[in-house]
Amino acid sequence: MAKYSLGIDFGTESGRALLVDVSTGEEVATSVYKYKNGVLDEYLPDGETKLGHDWALQDPEDYIRVLQNTIPEVLKSANVKPEDVIGVGIDFTACTMLPIDKNGTPLCMLDEFRKEPNAWVKLWKHHSAQPQANKINEIGRQRNEDWVPRYGGKYSSEWFFSKALQTLEEAPNVYEYADRFIEAADWIVLQLTGEEKRNACTAGYKAMWDKRLGFPSREFFKALHPRMENIVEEKMSTKIYPAGTKAGEITAEMAKLTGLRQGTAVAVGNVDAHVAVPAATVVDARKMVMIMGTSICHMFMENEKVYVEGMCGVVEDGILEGFYGYEAGQSAVGDIYAWFVNTCVPPEYFDEAKRKGIDIHALLAEKAQSLKPGESGLLALDWWNGNRSVLVDADLTGLLMGCTLNTKPEEIYRALIEATAFGTNKIIKSFEDKGLRIDELYGCGGLPKNKLLMQIFSDVTGKEILVAESGQASALGSAMFGAVAAGSKVGGYDNINDAAKNMARVKDESFKPNKDNHAIYKKLYAEYEILHDYFGKGANDVMKRLKAIKSSV
């Protein structure tokens, strides 16, 4: 009898359940639930309580509805019995966090806090804690905190303590009332199992935790805010577990809600990007996995810890147990192409795509395909949404140069793809400059279906790119960790390597660098790097000054 594992992937707009055959990795059923309340960025669900600029909240009841809707549906559509589902894994956007009471109930679900924005789930892209992040960075640098280099020099407004400090400063009653602040990934595990077992990934990448050093000192938190001194002891947990650990088992109540068998193993939570690494077959050092979509998240593992310029973090056990997990990223990739297609492509192109029965990206790729590297004379800086790695600077902006009266849309489209590939290459070079070796690249997410793009990334980096076979790598990765949490005795696996060997695969076709193209791209990349440093490292801060003028008028 086949055994199955369930991966549940909580995204920005929806949650997805994926039922996977444990022995083969076959994806037997999937179901998506679109959050009823979506992203709350203007009003709370009451439709009355207005939110400030740059706020982005979510409703935790939406997460419960994902469980309630998608799990019964996959069981039903695959015709799989609950007793044949041996494990459950969870991944989540991060840092997505919330305050809960001592029963684990989100404060926003209590009547007295229903209209208090700070009582709700702060979604990863909630950006209004920038003043708090600035304070954290300033004090961190003053005090030479050890987390500063681990985060590539800068702590983000998106992360845990920026958001917690915002709650304390803006809604001290919420802060006081909160029994704990918790990542949504860990909260959903708590709901499923009754166990609070926090995951090393979010703790490490978002909450300054280090396997050897733990959390920062009381003195540091006190310097941030006197009432924050004991936040770790009072409002968090120091029990942190690596991915694949069994967190607990499905409770009777949850069995009833989801149709799963009570007692089914549940793995500790994880981050959506990180959980995709083994789903792309990578369980080893020296292979970089790129989650390629609206943005790119770059992850890879090594046996040693070095500090690399502008990376998002290095966390021991942060991706897989036994490795230092490195993360870097580009803040806009697919988003730039989408912007271009929505903003800068003339009617004739849409007409032609319609005539040919293909989508506009396919048409542009078809036209751009016939161009040689360098043929357009264009060069761009891929900073349409700032630069995450390696400059960590949200105030940088996009640049396009080399335009002539003959410049065509497909040339700009290709230049934008090349620019994002240069951005990835810059990240790779930063790691390599510190002596870390990256032998192969692995792509997953929505973009790898664009073959032109993948070939350009290969030609620019000079590296082979393998592509994960699964179109839902995060959910698959979660299912794999679910199988590990279950263990081999019940038909699962004892470690992620075994799970990856059987459940994950890459496509037969990989992208190998073309030597001639790589030679030209080396020249173009050299130009990219000069502009990158000129505009990104203070020689000419024109982009920041333009932003300052923009906000002053």
Place this chain on the structure above:
Amino acid sequence: MAKYSLGIDFGTESGRALLVDVSTGEEVATSVYKYKNGVLDEYLPDGETKLGHDWALQDPEDYIRVLQNTIPEVLKSANVKPEDVIGVGIDFTACTMLPIDKNGTPLCMLDEFRKEPNAWVKLWKHHSAQPQANKINEIGRQRNEDWVPRYGGKYSSEWFFSKALQTLEEAPNVYEYADRFIEAADWIVLQLTGEEKRNACTAGYKAMWDKRLGFPSREFFKALHPRMENIVEEKMSTKIYPAGTKAGEITAEMAKLTGLRQGTAVAVGNVDAHVAVPAATVVDARKMVMIMGTSICHMFMENEKVYVEGMCGVVEDGILEGFYGYEAGQSAVGDIYAWFVNTCVPPEYFDEAKRKGIDIHALLAEKAQSLKPGESGLLALDWWNGNRSVLVDADLTGLLMGCTLNTKPEEIYRALIEATAFGTNKIIKSFEDKGLRIDELYGCGGLPKNKLLMQIFSDVTGKEILVAESGQASALGSAMFGAVAAGSKVGGYDNINDAAKNMARVKDESFKPNKDNHAIYKKLYAEYEILHDYFGKGANDVMKRLKAIKSSV
């Protein structure tokens, strides 16, 4: 009985006749003839003889057809008798030149040269004489030729001796057979009157002539090519006349062809841009006239001669007698907006324009109008077709920066307009840096109907811009010089000042700088200037390197 003057304006694609009431400047009739053979840039009219890259020729018979078609038509449609037309003025693109035999017949009209490209008219935008221009510049600088600073440091491939040297090098038989090389403006006057009286404007701006120094020395021409030593004596004329001089009178043959009265006064030829200066009412120093169309030509007059970085030329009597005429230019202006509209504007915008019954430029201007200076955060370098003044560098390319995922088409459109205004401002500043005062700007050509654009030019430069009332300022200017050639005795004028007083006017509405906008634009212009110098003056020659890569692949 009213008296009339006829202005004939030879453009790139067509020729135009304009009949003007001499006492009032009223434009009573106009007629346009589109050249049958247009611009020859692929084949000669035989459809067989293939032209090289960057060639642009014309057929002189097209010019005769302009006379034959348009002059009878304006006389007829205005119902004006030939005896009431007292003068004719001619303006032409320049440097547009041709080899002729001793009878004045273009060599391309002789059977033996019919298939020889170098025997045809080389149009102003014929660009294949770049190697010759390079040689001229190199030797000119080595020999410290006095024309070097007069041309702002660089002689163009578009100009007279580049084109003549190309003929000598590529088709020595054409060079030898040619009795003279002549500007098309002077050739058409020769056809009309039988008199070869060359004009100071093309001689000065295109052929290195100076009122006091004459042409360069034999030694210089010998250094270019041994057989070129005596080009001035052998193949040109040293009789050069300022604008407004009477060249001669309509011959019997031409009276028959055109319907004009034999004996009608004809002024010496002129350049289309320069002749527009008095048509914009400017007959004095310190007023800059801008011919604003696909490109901008900037002209103004002063009583003294100074050498300004990157101007196209300073010529005594070059615009009006008694002044030093200065010329500078931007190689693409309206062309950039047209490129943008054709290449980068999405379908919804065209749909909206259609719904509103306005053209796409009007729609973009309407949307861009509501933006404040600096609000888009964008900044561009207006180098889509290289930079004429002040950098004189065809290898520079366009740049756009400040792009974000929220950047909208109308923001880019406005940024491109602003960039061209910054380009004009840079030219003005170069003159002012040398102590020349520019008090007012005057616009003519096709662009001034775009009020947003004109206001931006005024806000950027901080100067008032007046707009010529005539929509055909070149033809009007020619008619004014025709009236001067005729003289006051027959109802014309004795000088261009009197002609301008009566025949030229500006619109009531001018564009005055908005103080607040000017203050913001000063900041943005400071950023433009930093980028201008960084990319344009050797600190980072990335644009040239991209072009080199482009031509190597």
